[in-house]
Amino acid sequence: MTVLYTILLTLHNLNRWLVLLTGLWTLLRSVPGLTTGRAFKPADRRPVVAFAGTVHLQLVLGLLLFALLGMQNIPVFAGAPRPSFQWEHLGLGVLAAVFATLATALSKRATTHHARFRSMALWTALSLLTALVGIPWWRPLLRFFNL
Numbered sequence: 001m002t003v004l005y006t007i008l009l010t011l012h013n014l015n016r017w018l019v020l021l022t023g024l025w026t027l028l029r030s031v032p033g034l035t036t037g038r039a040f041k042p043a044d045r046r047p048v049v050a051f052a053g054t055v056h057l058q059l060v061l062g063l064l065l066f067a068l069l070g071m072q073n074i075p076v077f078a079g080a081p082r083p084s085f086q087w088e089h090l091g092l093g094v095l096a097a098v099f100a101t102l103a104t105a106l107s108k109r110a111t112t113h114h115a116r117f118r119s120m121a122l123w124t125a126l127s128l129l130t131a132l133v134g135i136p137w138w139r140p141l142l143r144f145f146n147l
Ligand code: HEM
Pocket: 009, 010, 012, 013, 016, 019, 055, 058, 059, 061, 062, 063, 065, 066, 069, 075, 076, 077, 078, 089, 090, 092, 093, 094, 096, 097, 131, 134, 135, 136, 139, 140, 142, 143
């Protein structure tokens, strides 16, 4: 395997935790806002912007990995429980990115405080769920370049 593959795979592995943490942060910030009815402050956008950023970075790293493996005729997710897993992973990853985009875009455009919290919570929850289902949990939980 090439050095580039190891670098991209390690970044993709570690960034997965940033995706999950920023997603959780977004939910912890938006769900209480829905129930308490408090005003939406500019700082409330920080977690959802960070979440969308990490998910988009994950998409770019994933596409680069797919291209790199494809160019070298190396099977993607060799040893997966089913051959279709590579396409499920790609599809769910893209869907997670679409939902994360909707979480930032729609919460920005919403006209009431409640609607802002609601679109942030709803689309982030869907994005997180999609990402969680698509993660190959049998692969290493952490990876540090040399492994
Ligand atoms: C939120 C979205 C995503 C998450 C959380 C995620 C997570 C992961 C994780 C945890 C791994 C295993 C890393 C390791 O073995 O150390 C992985 C591998 C991989 N992912 Fe993703 N991924 C996402 C989206 C994508 C997308 C959109 C693509 C492609 C367009 C992609 C392509 C790949 C590829 C090619 C591999 C390596 C497969 C191999 O080594 O055989 N991922 N992903």
